[in-house]
Amino acid sequence: MNILEIIDAKKRGRELTKDQIDFWIKGVMSGDVENYQTSALLMAICLVGFSEEETYNLTQAIINSGTTVDLSSFYDLSVDKHSSGGVGDSTTFIVAPIFAALGYKCAKASGRGLGHTGGTLDKLESIRGFNINLDKDQFKKQIEDIGLAVISQSKDMCPADKRLYALRDVTETVDNVGLIASSIMSKKLASGVKNIVLDVKCGKGAFMKDLDAAKALAKEMVKIGKRANKNVVAVVTNMNYPLDECVGNSLEVYGALRVLEGERNNLYEVAITLTSELLNSMGVENAKQKCDVVLNNGKALEKFKEMIKAQGGDISLLNKGYLLSSKYVYDVITDETGYVQNIDPMGIAGTVTMLGGGRLKTTDTIDLYCGVELQVHVADHVSKGDVIAKIYSNAETPSAIDRVKKAIEIGQFQVERPKMILAVEH
Amino acid sequence: MNILEIIDAKKRGRELTKDQIDFWIKGVMSGDVENYQTSALLMAICLVGFSEEETYNLTQAIINSGTTVDLSSFYDLSVDKHSSGGVGDSTTFIVAPIFAALGYKCAKASGRGLGHTGGTLDKLESIRGFNINLDKDQFKKQIEDIGLAVISQSKDMCPADKRLYALRDVTETVDNVGLIASSIMSKKLASGVKNIVLDVKCGKGAFMKDLDAAKALAKEMVKIGKRANKNVVAVVTNMNYPLDECVGNSLEVYGALRVLEGERNNLYEVAITLTSELLNSMGVENAKQKCDVVLNNGKALEKFKEMIKAQGGDISLLNKGYLLSSKYVYDVITDETGYVQNIDPMGIAGTVTMLGGGRLKTTDTIDLYCGVELQVHVADHVSKGDVIAKIYSNAETPSAIDRVKKAIEIGQFQVERPKMILAVEH
Numbered sequence: 001m002n003i004l005e006i007i008d009a010k011k012r013g014r015e016l017t018k019d020q021i022d023f024w025i026k027g028v029m030s031g032d033v034e035n036y037q038t039s040a041l042l043m044a045i046c047l048v049g050f051s052e053e054e055t056y057n058l059t060q061a062i063i064n065s066g067t068t069v070d071l072s073s074f075y076d077l078s079v080d081k082h083s084s085g086g087v088g089d090s091t092t093f094i095v096a097p098i099f100a101a102l103g104y105k106c107a108k109a110s111g112r113g114l115g116h117t118g119g120t121l122d123k124l125e126s127i128r129g130f131n132i133n134l135d136k137d138q139f140k141k142q143i144e145d146i147g148l149a150v151i152s153q154s155k156d157m158c159p160a161d162k163r164l165y166a167l168r169d170v171t172e173t174v175d176n177v178g179l180i181a182s183s184i185m186s187k188k189l190a191s192g193v194k195n196i197v198l199d200v201k202c203g204k205g206a207f208m209k210d211l212d213a214a215k216a217l218a219k220e221m222v223k224i225g226k227r228a229n230k231n232v233v234a235v236v237t238n239m240n241y242p243l244d245e246c247v248g249n250s251l252e253v254y255g256a257l258r259v260l261e262g263e264r265n266n267l268y269e270v271a272i273t274l275t276s277e278l279l280n281s282m283g284v285e286n287a288k289q290k291c292d293v294v295l296n297n298g299k300a301l302e303k304f305k306e307m308i309k310a311q312g313g314d315i316s317l318l319n320k321g322y323l324l325s326s327k328y329v330y331d332v333i334t335d336e337t338g339y340v341q342n343i344d345p346m347g348i349a350g351t352v353t354m355l356g357g358g359r360l361k362t363t364d365t366i367d368l369y370c371g372v373e374l375q376v377h378v379a380d381h382v383s384k385g386d387v388i389a390k391i392y393s394n395a396e397t398p399s400a401i402d403r404v405k406k407a408i409e410i411g412q413f414q415v416e417r418p419k420m421i422l423a424v425e426h
Numbered sequence: 427m428n429i430l431e432i433i434d435a436k437k438r439g440r441e442l443t444k445d446q447i448d449f450w451i452k453g454v455m456s457g458d459v460e461n462y463q464t465s466a467l468l469m470a471i472c473l474v475g476f477s478e479e480e481t482y483n484l485t486q487a488i489i490n491s492g493t494t495v496d497l498s499s500f501y502d503l504s505v506d507k508h509s510s511g512g513v514g515d516s517t518t519f520i521v522a523p524i525f526a527a528l529g530y531k532c533a534k535a536s537g538r539g540l541g542h543t544g545g546t547l548d549k550l551e552s553i554r555g556f557n558i559n560l561d562k563d564q565f566k567k568q569i570e571d572i573g574l575a576v577i578s579q580s581k582d583m584c585p586a587d588k589r590l591y592a593l594r595d596v597t598e599t600v601d602n603v604g605l606i607a608s609s610i611m612s613k614k615l616a617s618g619v620k621n622i623v624l625d626v627k628c629g630k631g632a633f634m635k636d637l638d639a640a641k642a643l644a645k646e647m648v649k650i651g652k653r654a655n656k657n658v659v660a661v662v663t664n665m666n667y668p669l670d671e672c673v674g675n676s677l678e679v680y681g682a683l684r685v686l687e688g689e690r691n692n693l694y695e696v697a698i699t700l701t702s703e704l705l706n707s708m709g710v711e712n713a714k715q716k717c718d719v720v721l722n723n724g725k726a727l728e729k730f731k732e733m734i735k736a737q738g739g740d741i742s743l744l745n746k747g748y749l750l751s752s753k754y755v756y757d758v759i760t761d762e763t764g765y766v767q768n769i770d771p772m773g774i775a776g777t778v779t780m781l782g783g784g785r786l787k788t789t790d791t792i793d794l795y796c797g798v799e800l801q802v803h804v805a806d807h808v809s810k811g812d813v814i815a816k817i818y819s820n821a822e823t824p825s826a827i828d829r830v831k832k833a834i835e836i837g838q839f840q841v842e843r844p845k846m847i848l849a850v851e852h
């Protein structure tokens with residue numbers, strides 16, 4: 001076997017065998033397969049296609065490239081949530097505490113933000129003292145003790161995925177359902193969790209722009225998970241608009257806090273759907289009601305604070321005064337009267353990046369305390385002179401006002417409130 | 427403009443603009459475009475397609491990556507021949523002398539052998555003293571003086587082609603008509619010659635396995651040449667069998683010598699077609715007859731010797747005793763009686779490589795004085811006990827006998843002599 005035969009087979013439209021995929025990924029790790037060979041193969045995969053069987057085998061090969069986590073001491077209760085990445089998406093801070101408050105064990109390894117997508121680790125680090133680097137034993141003990149922990153993804157887990165992703169990103173070979181599915185699912189399966197809910201974002205602010213593609217990805221990931229004996233459910237959610245009103249690292253902690261404290265908005269709706277759909281699939285009755293109980297009685301908020309504290313964070317900082325404490329605050333005031341037609345997630349995310357709150361390269365340093373707080377939703381009526389958003393910045397950046405104004409489209413026609421939940425795949 | 431947009435455009439099936447192709451090739455040369463990006467783009471080109479316009483623009487971009495030759499002092503008389511590579515193909519040593527003997531100026535830059543394909547430079551170096559490294563002035567002066575010269579391709583000419591080819595070779599992106607055409611034609615156009623005949627090999631021993639693909643390549647190259655104001659004709663020739671009886675470096679010089687001295691075999695037929703088709707396209711009347719005259723009266727042989735002498739070679743060595751002087755000679759004797767059905771060019775070339783006469787890598791050192799001399803042609807009748815080939819080797823390699831025997835297929839049915847000339851494209 002050699003890599004040229006494998007590239008040639010895919011180029012001619014053949015399905016790669018398990019052995020061929022193993023050979024490729026081992027070669028990626030050993031360096032025997034060169035980057036330029038992998039990128040040619042990736043392009044052939046994008047153009048020719050990648051079957052369910054190939055996707056499963058690639059997922060397994062990626063898992064085998066590194067270490068896996070053993071959560072057998074609480075395997076049946078173990079839960080995890082994954083988001084394919086969007087704007088204003090702080091569901092983790094609501095979903096994980098709900099699970100913990102209901103007695104489940106939420107073991108979450110997260111990443112940093114890149115491009116328009118925020119990162120859970122960056123957001124948590126806006127809480128002074130929060131430590132994202134627990135070792136395996138600390139991680140497991142914290143989950144056993146309080147039911148939840150969020151840490152940094154281990155470098156030893158799925159290293160082949162990191163190499164493939166780095167290459168896909170610079171060769172326009174990101175957008176293949178099989179490649180995306182194996183990248184996400186390899187990490188989820190290696191993390192040792194049994195019950196997994198996948199939040200597949202769909203729309204202008206997501207990798208998946210249209211519903212059919214998002215559904216296809218959701219289906220593919222559920223299949224891979226089931227084949228690996230996991231309980232997996234996928235929810236396709238609307239990412240044509242920022243999910244929460246708060247966008248930016250510390251701002252998103254504040255946005256989640258508001259839901260934990262009683263706010264019932266789009267972020268709430270997506271979070272409650274993710275938790276209740278996973279619990280449904282685990283055979284829990286009245287799942288949504290149960291989730292609402294722990295949200296309403298403050299037990300989920302309590303779990304969130306327990307986690308912050310257990311990982312060294314200062315819970316006295318969990319308030320608007322600290323989390324929205326930038327040097328400058330700009331009001332975005334509309335010149336128009338009408339209805340909010342659209343809020344462009346890329347425009348809002350782009351503003352946050354401009355303010356210093358987003359990364360263009362993985363090595364960029366970011367400002368955790370800047371962002372945009374929307375004051376309106378799609379379908380809201382606004383009048384000339386209304387404040388439609390606030391901008392939090394640590395530099396003088398009045399030009400951000402126009403950027404945000406452009407992202408919030410106001411028109412004369414009444415529009416419907418967008419549906420947040422687009423599909424559920426079991 | 428950036429390379430990701432260009433890769434994406436091709437991936438989505440769009441035609442690349444001249445600016446995009448220039449940007450890509452400049453990036454290849456400057457290093458701003460990484461190899462893994464070029465290989466992804468090459469794979470997309472292979473799978474999506476490359477138009478005539480794109481092929482022309484790539485050809486020009488490759489030419490602009492290096493220097494070109496100025497042959498204006500004898501431009502209208504300048505001629506060149508290119509072969510797409512085969513087994514036992516020593517036509518250069520017949521074609522160039524015929525042109526020179528008729529008063530044309532044959533300016534030829536050649537390469538070395540690789541894989542199953544022999545190289546003109548290696549063959550010439552089997553003549554002791556022959557110098558393939560003339561500088562530009564020496565090259566032009568020799569052509570002005572005696573009408574022909576064969577030298578090594580300049581490293582400064584079409585350097586982008588070398589980089590692209592090295593990458594295509596290790597990423598299974600060789601077999602696209604546009605990429606092959608631009609690779610060949612860039613070098614031909616940069617060499618400054620006006621009249622070009624292309625020998626497009628077709629069959630088991632060629633890059634182009636089937637006639638339609640070979641014709642498509644021939645057409646594409648003729649179009650590119652005409653668009654660049656050159657006089658170009660392409661001849662598609664049969665490479666299902668070794669072209670000449672003699673295969674191996676010094677052996678092929680001997681094979682050509684035999685034709686220059688009067689032998690009229692397949693090698694003769696292809697050589698005379700290449701020369702006469704080009705002369706026809708230049709408006710020469712009775713071209714084939716004129717070529718035959720200089721072959722028959724020894725003037726072409728004389729020109730060949732003049733060139734060898736001018737480039738430092740010892741013409742007293744142009745004989746069987748020197749050129750077929752290996753340490754061991756093995757007779758291949760058939761056990762069967764019947765007709766020769768097939769002579770596999772890859773089997774014969776593989777034997778030469780095994781004997782040390784072929785390269786697997788460009789850095790391999792080869793033995794110039796080994797090879798195979800076929801004693802039969804396809805359609806010949808043979809009887810058990812006949813010598814069907816001779817093997818010339820400088821190492822004890824009796825195992826080569828079986829290899830050659832396997833390559834010469836003998837059966838009971840009479841077969842027709844294969845046609846050597848399959849198509850001519852003007």
